[in-house]
Amino acid sequence: MSIHDKIQEYTAEINAFSASSAEEVEAFRLRFLVNKGIVRSLFDEFKTVSADEKRTLGKVLNEFKQLAESKHQSLLTKLEGAADQHVGSSEDLTLPGRGFELGSRHPLLLVRKEIVDIFKKMGFIVAEGPEIEDDWHNFSALNFPEEHPARDMQDTFFVEKKEGNDIALRTHTSSVQVRMMEMGKPPFRAIMPGRVYRNEAISARAHCFFHQIEGLYVDENVSFADLKQTLYQFVQELYGEGTKVRFRPSYFPFTEPSAEMDISCSICKGDGCAMCKGSGWVEILGCGMVDPNVLENCGIDSKKYSGFAFGMGIERVTNLKYEIKDLRLFSENDIRFLKQFETEII
Template sequence: MTLIEQLQQLHQVIAAEAEQITSADDAEAFRLRHLVKKGTIQACVEQMRSVAKEDKPVVGKLLNQVRDLAEQALERARDQFSRSASVEPLDVTLPGRGVSAGAIHPITQTVDRLVEIFTSMGFDVAEGPDVEDDAHNFEHLNFAPDHPARDMQDTFFVDVPGRDDVLLRTHTSSVQVRVMQNMKPPIRCIMPGRVYRNEAVSARSLAEFHQIEGLYIDRGVSMADLKGTIMAFARRFYDAHAEFRFRTSYFPFTEPSCEIDMSCFLCKGNGCRICKHSGWLEICGAGMVHPNVLRACGIDPDEYSGFAFGFGVERVVLMLTGIDDIRLLYENDVRVIGQFTP
């Protein structure tokens, strides 16, 4: 058999074997038979020495065709089986993956519940800007010009060319001022929102947090109305059988002022970690709106009176959940937030 006949026969064998490669092992066996130094193609190359000079162009062309056929077949096989190996088999009989439900942040849940209770008691919801001026944040609320809260150590001031009275509100009481300036009594509103104070971040305090405040202005409003409102709210929100105590306090914008404690709804007044073993929880600060505040907002204090109250939402969340580090509420850890699915 001449070399030309051998190459023609080898061409047919390689083409047939290429169709039968079904795995990476088959491809490797194909390579070892045909494309190594002791393979079939190299054996034909070594026989080129005995080919007549005039036949070498024809034999060389045929030899190249055989080698190209084998190399292309091997390349296709390797490409096919390398892709198959990198793709995990898909089991189409497996059940579909469920959609995980998101969770509403506990602060948002708490604000929503507070708003729901107060609106059911006849309060409207009022909002105001986070960036305020000194007049709405301090002056109209009866803060003295030298009050410590006006100091940069307690307040974030905003750099505005030509002004030195722009700041981030330190309480939502600034919304109370805007409400009294733009509405005529009777006024009954709550003011939820973010507030900002220049404080060190720790387990118990943040530089940015949430407050909700309330305001009621009308003829004949008394301390009894304030007590009844707070007690009715707390018995719906915390504990239907709670007891209360009112302690005298001081706020520039209310007179008289008080801080309100409620018997601990967790230990029923027996003492626990949340109430610091006192049996009482402080729930808010409150008082009768100072006549100077009413006057500064265009309301006659001889005709109208009112009360105001306020508390921090984060502190409420800590009491309700038992979380002992306020920073956990802002770290976006799904292991924490996911526990509060409504």
């Protein structure tokens, strides 16, 4: 039997088909629309016909496919309508309602709110900015040199390449700091929570997007001692009194001097575990004094004003707080995972 004859035969079958149950509708789908169904087999057979036949047969075959899909959709609609009518006619309106199941806050939202509340008590306001940024606010104003690896395609999601001012998804919320300093006058005391993007392979320890909270304090006579005391107070509030803190020298283009801050592991209490890799310490943020070049780039007199900045990944803090080992759980929307956290009305 030729492919054309088969199409005519199956078309007649589809037009005559009717269903009164979900099982019959599913049987129709399995016969015609799955990968090993009739429609797919006809398309596979279509590949073997001559070029002349393809010109006329292609349109007929596409119309047959649309007929099968349309028939399946109409069967579903008819079945759902019958079910609704049945429910409406038989439902006992005197029965109590089913009620609403309470949702739960996302763990990242819970930790973000806790961090924001701690810094608000220390006088910080919350500032926000766009997630699509230009090169100036994302890199240049923050003292990133032209050859810095963060500018590479391997690390940044570029939206548009423009001569001298590329457009990209922001790689950190430091861009909000730049906008704040450009638009106002010191003193500044603010935190910047938000989502950021990095062109990284997705794994249990990394993702192509994550969430940060950065902080900025600029005023006259701000010192590294102010930075250390602010962060020490934050750690005691978040992880409990007695949590140990240490600072290690580091490098960031936009701060000088720079440091990474570790805390004693809250899981093993410093004895060593998988979370802290046996060291007893876990890095939670980077920090430092704002580089004078950054202040000058934003129109602030670096001889009169100084400041500190810090930034942390909310996922890292949440991992440590709830002992979550796989970052991917935060974005998979698995109800079984989300239900483990605090229940509140959304």
